[in-house]
Amino acid sequence: MRRTLLAAMLLALLPLLPARAQPVLNVYNWTDYIAPEVLERFQRETGIRVRYDVFDSLETLEGKLSAGRSGYDVIVPTAEPTFARLLRAGALLPLDRDRIPNWRHLDPALMQRIAKVDPENRHGVIYLWGTVGLGIRPDRVRALAPDAPLDSLDLLFRPEHAERLAGCGIAVMDSAMDVLPSVLHWLGRDPDSADSADLRAAEQALLAIRPHLRAIPGSGALVDMLATGELCVAFTFSGDVIQAAARARQAGRGVEVAYVAGPHLWFDVLAIPADAPNPEAAHRFIDFVLQPEVMAAITTHTRYPSAVPAARPLVAEHVREDPNVYPPPAALEGAFVAGTLPIAAERARARLWSRFRAGR
Structure with a gap:
């Protein structure tokens, strides 16, 4: 009898007891850089709610992390x-x-590319990768500069071409980290140079085209500007251009966008901050994402390749067969991966970029 009464009392009190909080995963990622259905599936399968914030430049990400206690798990x-x-x-x-058994799906050769930064790949896995180059509207470029090259960074960085194309809109993404290595390489200098003469040359090259730029936007805004035809030349990430081209086709307004690959190769990495509030959920998320069918959905949506070879056959055919998404090996032979600079060189580049943005 006493047990029955006790059970009845506990049942009556249940509505008054605090419910167990649903676990939350806090993700900080680039704008438009995951398939929405992937987040929905993760939440459904794990019961973990995702709080998803976005950034559009590495400077923004670093600023958030350097302040400490960012609150992000991935x-x-x-x-x-x-x-x-x-x-x-x-x-x-x-x-x-x-905690990451799907690590086995990663391409060892690509993971070796980031092992020089992260020995034994102890702190991160490759999420997506790509190149930095030009998004162009070939018809508009041919109309205004018929003799300008359509397969070279000369199209943007030679002032005589930039001046003629200013009327149809040209832009450079707002990221010193991603632009300056390509400018230095284009000048025949070391992309990782900290030499003051090399940096002056890069600054002069950028300032020479600065009067002709319509904007220096974040990559997210740049995608929209390309897709709507507001720009005819833009220097940005490969996937941004491919996304813009897809949006332009869907809009059906006659805007054709093409991509011209540059030599700068980059890798984005999934990592967990040291003060992550929920590292367990972070490990589950990374393991979930590394499944081939999940990575295939992400590549199909973003138009960026992953480091999971088994995902490629599952990617939508029009994306899988696009050489701008999956560059042929020959196209990567002369590619470079930017290195890490001394702090003094980073500060010098930041000052250079500020002057470029201000146009002086």
């Missing part, structure tokens, strides 16, 4: 230089591979 920095800098600062948690 971040997506570019391997060089942001991931490398966060590692040096002790800002990242070592990954527990026992």
